Amino acid sequence: MSVRHALLALLSEGPKYGLQLRQEFETRTGDVWPLNVGQVYTTLQRLERDGLVDAEGQEEDSQQKGYRITEQGEEELSAWLRTPPDLSSPPRDELVIKVLVAATLPGVNVHDVIQVHRRYLVELMQQWTHLKEDESQLDLGFVLVVDAELFRLDSVIRWLDAADGRFKRAAVDGQPMPRLPLPKPRRRMGAIT
Amino acid sequence: MNLELQNVSKLYGEGSNEVQALSQVSLRVDTGSLVAVMGPSGSGKSTLLTIAGTLEEPTSGEVLLGGRAVSGLSHNDKARLRRRSIGYVFQDFNLLPGLTALENVSLPLELDGVSAGRARVAAVQAMEQLGVADRERHFPDQLSGGERQRVAIARAVVGERSLLLADEPSGALDSSNAEAVMRLVLAACRRGVAAVVVTHDAQLASWADRVVFLRDGRIVDQTTPPPSPESILSTTGQS
Numbered sequence: 001m002s003v004r005h006a007l008l009a010l011l012s013e014g015p016k017y018g019l020q021l022r023q024e025f026e027t028r029t030g031d032v033w034p035l036n037v038g039q040v041y042t043t044l045q046r047l048e049r050d051g052l053v054d055a056e057g058q059e060e061d062s063q064q065k066g067y068r069i070t071e072q073g074e075e076e077l078s079a080w081l082r083t084p085p086d087l088s089s090p091p092r093d094e095l096v097i098k099v100l101v102a103a104t105l106p107g108v109n110v111h112d113v114i115q116v117h118r119r120y121l122v123e124l125m126q127q128w129t130h131l132k133e134d135e136s137q138l139d140l141g142f143v144l145v146v147d148a149e150l151f152r153l154d155s156v157i158r159w160l161d162a163a164d165g166r167f168k169r170a171a172v173d174g175q176p177m178p179r180l181p182l183p184k185p186r187r188r189m190g191a192i193t
Numbered sequence: 194m195n196l197e198l199q200n201v202s203k204l205y206g207e208g209s210n211e212v213q214a215l216s217q218v219s220l221r222v223d224t225g226s227l228v229a230v231m232g233p234s235g236s237g238k239s240t241l242l243t244i245a246g247t248l249e250e251p252t253s254g255e256v257l258l259g260g261r262a263v264s265g266l267s268h269n270d271k272a273r274l275r276r277r278s279i280g281y282v283f284q285d286f287n288l289l290p291g292l293t294a295l296e297n298v299s300l301p302l303e304l305d306g307v308s309a310g311r312a313r314v315a316a317v318q319a320m321e322q323l324g325v326a327d328r329e330r331h332f333p334d335q336l337s338g339g340e341r342q343r344v345a346i347a348r349a350v351v352g353e354r355s356l357l358l359a360d361e362p363s364g365a366l367d368s369s370n371a372e373a374v375m376r377l378v379l380a381a382c383r384r385g386v387a388a389v390v391v392t393h394d395a396q397l398a399s400w401a402d403r404v405v406f407l408r409d410g411r412i413v414d415q416t417t418p419p420p421s422p423e424s425i426l427s428t429t430g431q432s
Contacts, residue, residue: 115406115414122231123416127401135376151395157395161233 003043008077011053011069018044028141053078093105095156099163103177110167110177118160125153194259194278196222196245196387199210201254202239202412214240216335216410222389224355226383229398230391232407238391239360241407245389246279246358247271260358272394276305280349280386282359282378288348294340295320295329298348307352319347323377339370346374348379352396357381357388363397375400 003025010016011023022040044067047053052073069077095117102113120152128149134137170177203215204296205415222228223381232238239295243249247263256263258274264273281287288297292428299316303309320326323343333341342364359378363371371394381401390401398404404415 055414099314115408117276119404119414119416121405122395122398122404125395126404129396129399150399154395161393165233182424 002060003039004047005077005080007043007047008052008073008080012069012074015056015066015068018067021067035058075133082141094159096159099160103167104172104179114160114167118157121153121157121160125150152164153163176182194385195257196220196356196389197257197260198241198245199257200273201241201244201251201253202257203237203244203249203418205258212381213291213410215244218254218407218411220405222414224387224389225382225385226403227379227388227401228389229401229404230389231393231395231398231404232391233393236407237410238393240410241375242358242360242389242391246281246356247275249336250369272339273305276301277353280351280354280357282342282345282349282357282362284361284364286333286345288345290333290340293329294325294331294333294334294336294344297333297344298351301348302352305352316347319351320344322350322380323347338364338366339373342366342370342374343377346377346381350386357385357386359388359390361392361394362390363392363394368396 006025006028007021008023010028016024020043023035044053044055044065048055048067052070053068054068056062056068059172066090096118099110099114100109103110128146132143132146167177169175196221201215201218202213205212205214218237218241220228220230221242225365230241241250244329245250245268247256247258250264258278263271263274287295289300292300295313295316297317299309299312302312302315307315317326317329320329320343323346325340325343327346328340328344333344336344342362346362349359357378362378362382363374366374375390375397378388378390382402390397394396405412406415418428
């Protein structure tokens with residue numbers, strides 16, 4: 001999440017002081033994202049320059065200044081919330097490449113390579129899941145961040161499971177394994193417009 | 194109650210129809226711990242569970258429950274062990290349709306010779322722990338999927354059960370209900386039950402203290418106990 005839009009979101013609740021914005025930014029991101037504090041103030045100055053927030057008061061120190069979101073700022077925030085992030089597949093996914101290469105190399109058991117990655121991912125998921133074990137300590141924002149990570153890791157494991165199954169069936173059917181050089185990755189899909 | 198499988202193998206069929214469902218499987222599950230067994234369909238997960246629960250006998254190898262070899266027990270002793278010490282949770286719940294939720298939960302105790310009154314008290318207690326005590330008079334078809342699964346878990350942990358065996362316990366439940374199921378299983382473990390959950394679902398498995406991977410009837414790998422949760426937070430945000 002960009003600091004810019006996080007600050008606009010905080011200001012959409014009502015006018016706030018610079019110091020207050022900094023503190024709220026830190027608490028609301030649940031200590032999950034490390035924050036460069038100086039960035040909060042530089043960003044506030046830029047937002048003011050771009051007409052997305054208005055500064056109140058004459059103080060030079062942006063900690064003491066009050067900020068209010070402008071109509072243009074509200075529009076910017078609303079547009080940002082509805083703009084899909086770039087989820088189109090990266091041109092080269094390292095794990096996909098590793099599994100494909102493992103399948104091409106003589107003397108390498110692709111199922112063993114897949115299992116190494118599967119175990120690592122499940123161990124990561126165990127760590128994330130343990131974070132939500134104590135229900136009484138749970139903050140909704142934090143749980144959503146943990147869930148997002150778990151679903152992401154889970155989808156990678158599902159791909160590994162599917163790949164495992166495909167290699168197994170290919171071996172039974174006598175289908176050839178992929179060969180080097182690997183197929184060229186498809187052109188990266190542009191955002192839907 | 195500790196569960197231990199020592200070099201357990203299971204063959205079905207004969208000659209050209211022979212299928213090796215399990216091959217030299219060794220697994221130890223200590224009291225108070227939750228172990229998940231992950232593997233694709235046909236990897237032997239359900240066979241492992243039915244053998245651990247004494248519902249089937251291994252072709253070779255030994256199952257030890259609380260340190261006692263199951264092969265040395267009589268048919269009746271095994272049946273008593275199943276009624277008294279082992280709880281099963283199945284994917285499709287397996288509640289008896291003609292009985293109320295409460296009767297379903299108290300049934301294993303009554304079959305074991307516990308008086309109806311005592312069985313009822315224990316059943317209500319188990320249902321309270323699982324948040325379904327207000328559904329005691331309902332029949333299974335009057336319960337939601339999540340409630341049915343809670344009743345099934347109550348039945349599995351009622352009384353003094355010390356081993357909980359679950360086969361895809363979240364069934365077709367949505368992710369929040371599936372999480373609730375795993376919290377219940379984990380809570381039972383923290384009270385001193387040993388539990389084995391077999392699943393193909395990594396999100397369910399990630400609740401376990403240890404995850405064991407089964408492939409073609411063999412244990413091929415397992416996770417190491419996860420490091421402290423804080424370690425993962427200190428690395429987030431760097432990517």
